[in-house]
Amino acid sequence: MLTSPLPNNTAHIQSLINARRLYDSCVNETAIELESINTILSFVNNELGGWPILQGSSWNSSSFNLSRLLLKLREYSHNILYGCGTSPDDKNSSIYYIRVYQSDIGLEQRTNYENLRITTAYQNFIRDLARALTNDTSTIDADVTEIYNFEKNISKFHWTPAEIRARQNETVRTTIGNLSQTFSTSFDFTNYLRRVYSLANINLRDDDIVSISELDFLRNVTTIIENSSSRLQQNYIVWRFIMNRVGNMPKRYRSIRDPFDEAYRGTTAQRPRSIICGNFINSNMGFALSKIYIQQYFDENARNQSLEMINNIRNTFLEMLKTSTWMDEISKNRSIEKALAIDEKIGYPDYLGSTNTSTLDKMYQDYVFDASYINNVLKLLQIKSNESLRILRDPVDRKDWGSSPPTTVNAFYSPPRNQISFPAGILQMPFFNKDAPKYLNYGGIGAVIGHEITHGFDDSGRQYDKDGNRISWWTPETIAKFNERKQCIIDQYSRYVVTQINMTLNGFQTQGENIADNGGIKESFYAYQNWVQTHSNMDKQLPGLSDYSAEQLFFINYGQIWCSKMTDANALNRILTGVHSPGEF
Template structure:
């Protein structure tokens, strides 16, 4: 079941992924770590609440649409939720993952099983996952293990549950992930949960969902149609000038800061100058040569079945990621297509995609996460301890202020690491 989940890029319980080497961003390595949770955040499972009740009800309602044998559904749902709740107990929060990134363990494929020391043969598991896309792993292949304690504890947890409960859990997570691709009678089972989660009173119009999917999947091809017909090249040039002005102003702010030591200042300014900016669109999108676009979308062969297309999309995403292991890192890669209004900073590549907040994205290279990476995107402690202490003192007032904000409708506090 784990192999089947990995085949469709569904990281329940464990995550297997190809990532930039955090110590050498010019190469790809294998990453192994904790998987996702149905309710996303581990703290959501701490106490019974409206969200956990709605979540379990969704499981029951979906199961009822799929079988006429209903006598075991209540017991099965209870077992599934208890398993996931137990997994959540050992899951690291986002704040913990950030704070404990230095605890990542570097090992090799041949030593992985010994490193995790569980009943699961992780070395063989990795080999089979990558072999599914014709990538043969060597014994000395680098592996970065995150959340090692989670992997050890959860491997012991799942050994205590029946094969029925484990299979049901994987099926549930599979169905949950693909629910939006399914017919309406299945999708309606999710509505009450969605309303409890974020207040959405009704499902998004199907036309919007479908067009959004096309944009997410083939955004660069769509961008080509728009750019060649409507885009003003002057806007691109003006944006490039604007970001250079913002970069220079930011460097001047660093230089004038009174809380950074001189060595950290020099390195910070060098990093700011090294940021790769992705503005408007990559050149190949507007080019008369469509070779790259055709190559990128060569496997995108769909039919009239939306659910089967969804499965194919998930499978292609997994294949593309696993195959990265044998590819070179391209620092010019775009994280998002031009048709997606999004701003993003990639610490491993030290690059920014410009949406509408250019200056904001630059600052990500120097925040609590970004400051761990040097100008080449490698994890290197380049801030002096005295500067880190000064930074913490400077930000304490913001932490105190925003941590006191609560959203009454969901009875939750503002989450510091996402909001500041």
């Protein structure tokens, strides 16, 4: 789609032309080598105030300004130390509000800072990259030690996914006008947020709602910053920017990261450049690519069959709700209303199937690129930041297609929209084939459909009503009985062992996905059995598999879609940071 000639009826679409131009700049290693690191270092020096580790004792701290540095990086989509952005209001799903939250950290989880192999590789990564970028190595070793110790200190207060899940009720809701009284720190969050949103020409009002989460992290990081030198703050913050941009540098600089990735992720080689660049374009301009994908590769029959399966599986779920013995009638009836209100999106948004390209043109009107890959990346980061900020005043269209393009191989449930979506990319083997026996499709995409429906009623989804508002809509009695039952899931998965690294799963952290997995397979299997009752002898046997019943093949295909292979390092990361259990479970 990115290299073959465009179909005649799409050759004029500007977003596709620009997507291919961006791809060409990404795969053009010769041009990337010629441009070298001049552009990125110029940006660091002129826009960010330099990276002290490269300048030795000559770096001048007199012009350092923390808020200004963080603001410049936020303009380029980098939330470092403090995260902020726009999200649907969890109490009123028809509008957006502002979120303030903990940023990510270099090694993702605080436990990784106790792993000597990983931390050694991480410090070597910083050191080796700095040495490759400068001739002045006089302060590199001391600076690397300070950068690492600063981040390790921060990591002690960084919330894990399990802690974020368990402590949602600690989130504070306030307004811009009251922010400094509600959340008092030495860092002026009110002024910072006003300046961030002014980047997108949004003037914040005193009554704009702000949600603050992970308060302990934000307060402690602010204290750590207060007790750190301006050189250390500048060194660390710019390092985090550089770390994220290594992948955009020439190959000899990208390869410096390889030993760290081997220690941290277990990977021993970089993917082919064409794959990296294809994923990059799909992540950033996927709806443009989808225009070609649905025309050339997507079978419209998949939409109709998927809708039929959704209806069948939802009806099965409704029957399960009606026969539930632990829910009282009030909670049961409200759950039925929510299940019936679930909006489904299948394949692609309608505008991509139309000859009218105005929606696509408007979506990507700023995505105009040239031959310089790094300039294109920096421009793209600005565009994405602006997009995330300027929607604050827009109403939320709860019936709109979500942010993931049709070329995504995944499926989603959105609590604020009460919406399930199945992009065209997942409606293919092994999940789905229009000519496959129903037992395979129900064991594949059917289980995924059930999984996403169940998300609306898992430990997180059950906190949102049918209109996507996070309010208490089950009775306290039903909530108590739900918590008893979810504890059974937590305990069950906490006993599972990933044998290749001899570690147990985190049943609390993965509970939402495990509830959805268990509900999804059950709903899909019952729905398939109901389908068989009205379509007897319609499902054909597959050659060489006549020894297996249709029900067995249902579960065999379900097992097949979760086949996977992990490195030890990846398995460890999955357990520490993932909300999904490994495929075998």
